[in-house]
Amino acid sequence: NAPAAPVTSTTVDFPVLNLSLTATGLLNITNEQTGEATLGISHTTVENGKAVRAITSNGKHYLLDTAHIAGSGYPAEDYIEGFSAEDKPIIALIGDLEANVLLVTRKGMVKKIAPDAYAKRQGLPAIALADGDEVIAAFVVSEDETVLLVTSNGKALRIELTKIAPKGRTSIGVAGMKLTEADVILAANTVTDNTVVATITSAHNHKAVSASEIPVKGRATGGVALHAMRKGEVGLQAAAIADSALYASTDDGSEHETMPEVTPKTQAGKPLAEKFSVITASA
Numbered sequence: 548n549a550p551a552a553p554v555t556s557t558t559v560d561f562p563v564l565n566l567s568l569t570a571t572g573l574l575n576i577t578n579e580q581t582g583e584a585t586l587g588i589s590h591t592t593v594e595n596g597k598a599v600r601a602i603t604s605n606g607k608h609y610l611l612d613t614a615h616i617a618g619s620g621y622p623a624e625d626y627i628e629g630f631s632a633e634d635k636p637i638i639a640l641i642g643d644l645e646a647n648v649l650l651v652t653r654k655g656m657v658k659k660i661a662p663d664a665y666a667k668r669q670g671l672p673a674i675a676l677a678d679g680d681e682v683i684a685a686f687v688v689s690e691d692e693t694v695l696l697v698t699s700n701g702k703a704l705r706i707e708l709t710k711i712a713p714k715g716r717t718s719i720g721v722a723g724m725k726l727t728e729a730d731v732i733l734a735a736n737t738v739t740d741n742t743v744v745a746t747i748t749s750a751h752n753h754k755a756v757s758a759s760e761i762p763v764k765g766r767a768t769g770g771v772a773l774h775a776m777r778k779g780e781v782g783l784q785a786a787a788i789a790d791s792a793l794y795a796s797t798d799d800g801s802e803h804e805t806m807p808e809v810t811p812k813t814q815a816g817k818p819l820a821e822k823f824s825v826i827t828a829s830a
Contacts, residue, residue: 549573
């Protein structure tokens with residue numbers, strides 16, 4: 548376990564902080580760092596000393612105070628006043644407090660929340676979750692974008708954000724993708740011309756696909772096949788969507804391997820060492 552962060556005023560001199568949240572919940576300052584040093588499940592920038600939104604897997608909303616960040620490698624919750632241990636893990640950091648944010652849940656719900664809809668008090672829900680559901684991604688969105696959802700059955704759905712209206716804090720949101728009973732959402736993000744989708748199957752076969760190959764479809768539909776399963780494979784164990792370099796990582800983040808070059812959506816993936824079961828993105 549990482550040591551608790553010291554209670555101190557910030558010791559970093561950058562006027563703007565580039566922050567990365569690792570898969571194990573650590574907060575890193577990635578200014579002047581590149582490649583594997585910047586890997587994380589969420590990245591954001593913020594003016595030094597300002598607050599950052601932190602969204603947890605159970606849908607809670609907190610403000611993280613960057614005025615006391617002592618350096619990299621400490622748990623992100625150490626910088627959140629009144630953070631409850633029951634709300635772990637933090638799954639996303641949002642540096643733009645004036646932006647609309649899309650929340651995506653494991654059971655395929657999506658919710659666009661406006662900046663004035665959050666509760667003023669720390670630790671209150673930003674979304675109402677059905678029993679057994681959880682938030683798997685949260686990110687800034689604008690109206691002219693599309694968002695991509697990837698499921699454990701190897702399906703992908705790309706939808707227009709104009710089809711998703713903002714909802715209030717206590718709303719459950721709307722259906723983003725139609726799922727079969729055994730299927731869940733593994734990854735979600737906005738799509739640009741440079742966006743890549745990387746996947747790892749249950750047999751550790753992996754591939755990377757350009758998101759531009761995936762057509763835009765209607766919300767709450769089933770999507771299209773992204774990663775065909777080979778004999779004996781039961782689905783995807785990991786997926787990630789990003790504009791930056793993607794790496795296969797071990798659960799504890801101690802080892803990494805660059806994901807392959809982009810291949811056609813119809814091409815089969817190649818085997819990866821069994822120790823790599825997480826996909827993270829560079830800043």
